[in-house]
Amino acid sequence: MPRDDVTSVADAATLEECEAVLNYHFQDRSLLERALTHASIARTRLDSNERLEFLGDAILGAIVCELLYRSYPEATEGELTRIKSVVVSRVTCAELTQELGLERFLRLGRGVDSHGRIPGSILAAAFEAVVGAMYVDGGYEPVREFVLRLIHPQVQQAAESETGVNFKSLLQQFTQRTLGATPAYRVLDEQGPDHLKCFQVAAQIGERFFTPAWGPSKKEAEQRAAGNALAELEGEPLPYAPLSE
Secondary structure, eight states: OOOOOTTSHHHHHHHHHHHHHHTOOOSSHHHHHHHTBOTTTSSSGGGSSHHHHHHHHHHHHHHHHHHHHHHOTTOOHHHHHHHHHHHSSHHHHHHHHHHHTGGGGOBOOTTTTTTSSOOHHHHHHHHHHHHHHHHHHHOHHHHHHHHHHHHHHHHHHHHHSTTSOOHHHHHHHHHHHHTSOOOEEEEEEEESOGGGOEEEEEEEETTEEOOOEEESSHHHHHHHHHHHHHHHHTTOOOSSOOOOO
């Protein structure tokens, strides 16, 4: 399939709309076009986003490592590594692509999204490629600002988890891969005064509810509920067993 002409009116408008989503104006828009081009539609692999993905992965990791180093001065190297492994992951990058709505700008070959859903690996690669393209185009500071704006909630969520593992992301990855479904979370109960409230949350996949878990915040309760759901799906002991009556 011939490569689209980036100078065409349609492409120029599309790229301009993508820049608005990213809140960044490219000096060289061909970098953005390449970042959005999957190998399935590129003339050669060198025309695809693979090289930019390679670079973006490294830049993203460096930005997150710097953020963790400065934000958690008391954390050990092992703790920082656990948080980074969650934040700089395929699951998180795919989530950020969807959060931005970048999937509608991707240039994909026929059949890639034949089931009506773009694979998470392609979404993740696109985010990393955009990071790489932005770095090549504007240098470290603009891309650092872009990443930090998006990544802070992911870092906080991973850091708040007692284990340093983002069970919600792991559960979503597992269920989308094996069941083609996305988990939801339901608050079943809450107890205690406003300043010491605890929440009971259950993960739900389709019509099935999994063993609920209590947590000192909704976010932590959701993390624990996701941990229980993963354990049930994999036939393992519950990490957050229900409290005895």
